[in-house]
Amino acid sequence: MSDLPKVWLAHSYTLNKNFLPDFKQEEFERKLEKVKIFSAYIDKHVDFILEKIVHYTGLAWQSKEIPVYILFDHEKRSIAFPLIIAWKGYPEDRLLVLTHELIHIILRDSQDNIFKQNNPMTPLNNKESEAVIWLIVKQVFTDLDQARKTKFTDEYDRFSQFDEAQKEFFKLVNDFSAKWDIKQKPLKEWLQTL
Numbered sequence: 001m002s003d004l005p006k007v008w009l010a011h012s013y014t015l016n017k018n019f020l021p022d023f024k025q026e027e028f029e030r031k032l033e034k035v036k037i038f039s040a041y042i043d044k045h046v047d048f049i050l051e052k053i054v055h056y057t058g059l060a061w062q063s064k065e066i067p068v069y070i071l072f073d074h075e076k077r078s079i080a081f082p083l084i085i086a087w088k089g090y091p092e093d094r095l096l097v098l099t100h101e102l103i104h105i106i107l108r109d110s111q112d113n114i115f116k117q118n119n120p121m122t123p124l125n126n127k128e129s130e131a132v133i134w135l136i137v138k139q140v141f142t143d144l145d146q147a148r149k150t151k152f153t154d155e156y157d158r159f160s161q162f163d164e165a166q167k168e169f170f171k172l173v174n175d176f177s178a179k180w181d182i183k184q185k186p187l188k189e190w191l192q193t194l
């Protein structure tokens with residue numbers, strides 16, 4: 001088993017203020033209260049999630065620490081570099097988004113490291129990596145639900161419905177799921193067969 005990074009919730013009022021000029025310190029404190037359940041989910045489940053990500057990607061964590069910043073601007077998107085979770089919805093779906101971004105991190109770190117040799121990630125373009133990430137997220141949460149009697153896959157299903165633009169994307173997800181048996185081969189091995 002590879003070493004797992006420490007994933008922790010970082011607080012930055014200034015980060016929020018940069019996006020939301022009217023943002024007040026008191027409002028920040030108040031909103032942080034709402035993040036407590038999310039923080040508890042991270043503490044409770046993140047090692048399980050990190051291990052499953054290793055298992056299904058076949059990659060190892062390169063980072064020792066991954067701070068997670070919260071941005072209270074629901075119109076913005078979450079990003080992996082640096083890891084910023086835009087706060088919207090509720091703690092359960094934010095855990096899903098966090099897992100998604102963590103997979104981006106392990107993929108990118110491995111790309112950097114493997115770049116000089118044969119980079120097994122190159123067969124995937126951006127859209128394709130997004131699709132593969134969705135499959136891994138689903139499997140990780142299926143495992144989590146089974147092992148810990150949680151109900152996070154409900155969130156995944158809620159995310160996977162939707163509008164025309166996303167229909168196209170989930171078609172790609174389904175295509176990949178037909179070709180890649182995630183339980184048989186980690187992502188890295190599967191990509192080497194393409």
Ligand SMILES: [Zn+2]
Pocket residue numbers: 100104130133
């Ligand atoms: Zn993504």
